[in-house]
Structure formats: structure tokens, C-alpha cells
Amino acid sequence: MEKLKSLSDFFSQHKALVDQTDPNKPMIVVCGGTGCIALGAVSVHQAFKEAIQRLGLTDEVTLKSTGCHGFCEKGPAVVIHPDRFFYPGVTPEDVTEILERTVMAGEAIERLAYIDPASGKKITYEYDVPFYAGQERNVFQYNGKIDPVDIEDYISHGGYCGFAKVLDEYKPEEVIETVIKAGLRGRGGGGFPVGLKWKFCHEAEGDKKYIICNADEGDPGAFMDRSLLEGTPHSVMEGMLIAGYAIGASTGIIYVRAEYPLAVSNTAKAIELARKVNLLGGNILGSGFSFDIEIRQGAGAFVCGEETALIESIEGQRGMPRPRPPFPAVAGYHGRPTNINNVETFANVPLIINKGADWYSSIGTEKSTGTKIFALAGTVANTGLVEVPMGATLRHIVFDIGGGIPDGKKFKAAQLGGPSGGCLPTQHLDCEIDYDSLQSIGAMMGSGGLIVMDETNCMVDVAKYFLQFVQAESCGKCTPCRIGTREMLDMLEKICDGKGQPGDLEELEKLANDVNSASLCGLGQTAPNPVLSTLKNFRAEYEAHINDKRCPAGACEALLTYFILETCVGCGACVRVCPVNAIEGDKKQRHIIEPGLCIKCGQCFNICKFNAVSKDGKEHAAI
């Protein structure tokens, strides 16, 4: 594509690209997200490439490796357009058959079809797969359709049209009004109204202003930002351009985790291409507006997701939060007005401009508009990325889309919002999830990590896990967070080790409230949430650890005693996996575990097909 000199250049180029696209041409899409790559997507893509050449189909078939399709559990995922045949778990051996039968003859291959775990039925088309059927993919619309870095592909699907429309028709103030009217709230955690944040920065005095895209996605269990940057970096950049125009900024910085190499390289390539065609740089499309984007890689510190710590880090300092006010909108990067939003937030912006504030605010709930992407993981059948309108219920996400809990186990809790969030028990399954409803029941949207837990997950252990995380990531600047979370962790470790005493829970609650009210930044203020929410919803489980020295879920090692039950058939499977030779017994006879030797690794429990290993040292049905 040539350098675009003016807006009319852009619009005619867009039209030409749309006209060139033949929607009926067969297209093979191989998911190229990190999950599918880990499961072998690169060799599947390569096999398709070779087979297409070998069969002489180069002109008839388009082959694409796209961003993450979200259904990571079933990778490598392949979709055949225009009919949208869906094949999960494809191997290089399958590709010739797919080409000959599905692509050329339009026939479904039964043996490769997806089997819905809930109904046991085979499903042919992508839109019928319950995982996708229950979603509304707006922000994610490009993932699975376009080549992530190819700017022409993006423009032919309506990309950069929102930005061009803004340059053509909107004053900066009108952009801000539109975003306020749409009701978009920050997708990174707090849910602050985005338009308002832009307005503050627009009104702040400064010779230079900055836009920062927070891609330091550190919440364990959240990976939607990675997926967006990997799969559709141009839409994030388009959102930044629109924000830059609205605020009057000329520089954008994407602060991305170094742990996301594919996101870094795809974004870098996308920036390069946008510069080439004059969608980034000086005097963009001849409009007089100049804006450029650079990438800064994080160096591994969770606290840098906090906006003032992030600014410190970009300035080359230890990433320690600053007291607010002044807010970054007034004095941020190098003391200048700076607007920070996260990846998903920016990716929402072009949608608002293209389809209008009224359309946008018609999705979701009254006070939380639009869709939200959740990273569904943990003990759930269909893990992956799920985009649903705000206000969807937990039940819809976990059961209709997620396919429920595998292995016949029961839903126990969903952890939302990472280390800042809370654990929601069964009674909240029908709660409509939005920013405010979550806050009212002691959880938090956070960045949208949603970890499902079953009856074998111990809530005290989960609380301890999050405190370990927060304690390790606390920057150490303020005492309540540095020492308070350490004290809380010590108490939880004591309880999990069976050394808890009456009164501990009251003490823990008091300390949690102190850390919450006295910490400097969001990390410390919200650190007690996992403890407070589990104390509220699963207090009996804490009490069992303290009063009965028992872990009802069978997860806290110190409280377990492995024991072989009468139902043992003497198959010897446990003897073979035991790493310390602690199990003995004759063939076809009940085996015995020597407690002095047992290191409680749990391998015997996992391997036993007869549920004959118990974890509480007692003779009864296994847990």
C-alpha cells in the first residue's frame, strides 16, 4: 500500500480494499495465539502451506494465521470460511483431508468435529459451538479473521475508519463527549469513566501530553490484553490515536510485559507498517495531527500495572507508586499531563466511533456499558477467552460457555479480579456481573480474570496463595502493605499448617481492614480482598482448619494423612508412582502407606482408579 497523503486517499483505499475482498473465497484460518502455538499450531500452518502448494490451490484458497480465537483449551483450532467449519486439535496429518474434503468439496469431516462435552453431540460449525454461541464478540471481532499485523487486512475490515472519521468530522471535545455518552469505563480494574479521564487530561495545561497504553497485564489468570495485542494490535493503536487526538497528545507509549514476546513483536511490526502508510508519524493523512507510538518493555513487576508506578518505571526508576494527587492527567510522565488506559479499553474506542455512542450504551447494563472479556480458567471444561455483554451472569459464563466443571466435580467458587478480587460462592451464580454489582458482593472486576474452583480447592489455601503473591510483589514503599501483608500471610500459613488458634480469624479481619485503609496504592488497598471475601463466604472452612485441624477440601498438605482404604484391589499402580517407595502390599491385596516415609505428594491419590486412597487418614469413602 502506498503512503496515504490525505483523508480522501484513505477512504478510497479503504473502498478499494473492501471491493477486492471476495467473501466467498475459501479461507483457512489457523489460530496463532500463544496457547495454540504451544499445542502445535505452527506445524499445522506449515503443513497447510505445503499441501496447498502441492495440490496447486494457491490461487483458490487463502491461508491465514490469526490472533487467538479464545478457545485455548482445544488448540490448535482451525476454521474454514466461508461456512465456518470448526476443527479443534488439528494435527499436520489432518490437513490434506481438510483441504480435499472440507475446503474443496464443502463437506464436514466427522472424525475431526468438535464434541460438546455437555451434550456429547458432534458440532460442525463454529457458531454452533456453545463456547462461541454464548458470546458477543465485538472487541474480539478481528481475532480469528485478520492477519494480526497486516494493515491492509485490518483496513479492509473497517480498521482505522473510526480514526479517519474522527479526523474528518469531530473536534477533540466532541470525541470526549461521545466516549462519555457511550459510558465506557476503564477495563483495567477500577472502572473509572474513560471519557472523564480524557476530559481531565484534555483540560490540563502542558506543553506536551502523553498517551500511555498499559499492557503490563500482571494479574495471574488474565490474558485478554496479551491476546488483543497479539491478534489485533492495530485496533489498540487506533484507540490510542483517537485518544491522542482528543487530548492533544503527540506521543503514545505502549508499556508491555517482556514475558509476552509475541505481543511485543506483533505490535512492533504493526507500528512500523502504520508509519509507512502515514497512519502514524507527522501530519497524519495530511490532517495536521501528529502522533507516534513507541514500545517500552516491562521488566517483571506486578506493581507497575498501577499507573503511577508504571510512569516511574518508564522514567527508568524502581516502579514504586506516587501519592495521588497530583493525578497523571495533570502531572504524569515527566511531570506532564498523561492519560493511561489499558489495552482492552483502547480496543473498545474505535467501536464507539464507528457504531455510535447509542449503539455502544445499548449493550450491557445501565452503569456498565459494552462488553467485557473474561479469561476463563481453572477447573472448568472450556478454558479460554470469553467476551460477553456486561451484566451476563456467572452461571452463563461458567456453565453455558465454559461447559461447567469437568470430571463430575462440583462448582465451589469463582475467583474474580485476581489478587484484588474475591471468591464468589454458589449463591452468587445468578448475579449479573458488572463493576458495581461485583463491588457490592465483595469482589472486583479487576482486569477480568475468572478462575473457577471445585470442591477440591481449599479457600484458605487460595487466600494464602494470593497473599503470597501480593507479599512477593509489594514494592515495599509503604508499611501497611509491606509489613501488613507479611503478617497476614504468616497467620494464614499457621492456619494451613494446623497451628491456628481461636481468635486468629478476628485478628486477621482486623489487620485486613487496616491494610485496606492505610496502604498507599491500589495494590495494597485491595490486597486483603481475597482474605475478606473467603472469610465472609467460607468461614466454616477456616474454622475447620483451626478447630478440627482438618482441611475439608483435602488441599492443605500439613493437614493430610494419606491412607489406603478397604476398597483397594491391589493393582499396584500407586506402588509404581510413589517416588519414595512408601507403599507396599502383595498383588491383589490391600496396600499400606508407611506414614513415616510418605512425603504427601498425592501421586497415589491421583493415579488410583478405584478411589481407594483417602487424604484424611480415616476409613471411609474417599474425598
Place this chain on the structure above:
Amino acid sequence: MTVLELLGSMGKVTPGDLIPILQEVQNQYGYLPQGVLLEISEHTIIPASRIYGVATFYEQFHLEPRGKHIIKCCRGTACHVRGGSTLIKDIKNELGIDEGETTEDLQFTFETVACLGTCALAPVMMVDDKYYGKMDAKKVKTLIAELRSAVKETA
């Protein structure tokens, strides 16, 4: 590459570029050697104390030499609820080293990270740039045996 060449290759550097400078040094040397940090301090007028402060703040930076292969295990929530802590123990057992340590032959370094962002494949580990998902004790054993024999072959 000398320190001056390295700094030169980055264009005009300011104290604000300290993190990219350290990332580049680590790319070159595999870790942050003390002598190199002192030299950077001299050339950039960033106090050595500040360099040390930044280098020790971020998990990515290492002041000691590391193994040829980096094995990372995720301790994120999704991995934790699918047996991630057992996986960490299994890897330690197989390698015979603790978290953050390097094997004596300087072949393997074992680290845990907060989250690898590949939660759908939990529990997950990574060897250099490659992800390994849905791991268990048996798969760890096989994988590390394979890595060991690959090391022997190249030696």
C-alpha cells in the same frame, strides 16, 4: 561488544532509558555483571546505587550468571488450582535445585514466574521460549530427561 559500543548502538541515551539499557546488557551477557554496571554508571552519569536499585527491583534482572536453558514454571492462580505447586516440586526434584538456582554445570536455571498468561493450558511451564502445557509429574520427568540428553549430545 564493549559497553561503549552497546550504549552507542542505542542512540542518545538519557537516565530514563536505564531499563532498556539493562535489558540490552542482559541480552548480551545473559546477566548483569558488576563491572559492566559500574562502567554504565560512568558513561551515563547514573549513580551506581540507582542502577543497583533498579536492577534488584525488577524480577527480570539477574546479578548472577544463569544457565544455558531457563526453565520457568508458572505459579499463577489457574495453574495453582490445577496442581501448579506440585509441578514446581516435581521440577525441583528432577533438576536437584531450588527456585532461582542454577545447576552446577551451568546448563539449567529454574525460576518461577507470577503468571505466564497461558492459563488455559494450566499447569504450564516454559523452557527458553517454548511453552509446555497440561503438565504432570510424568511429563516433567520425560521433558527434563530429553533436555539432559540434548545437552549431552551437543557436548
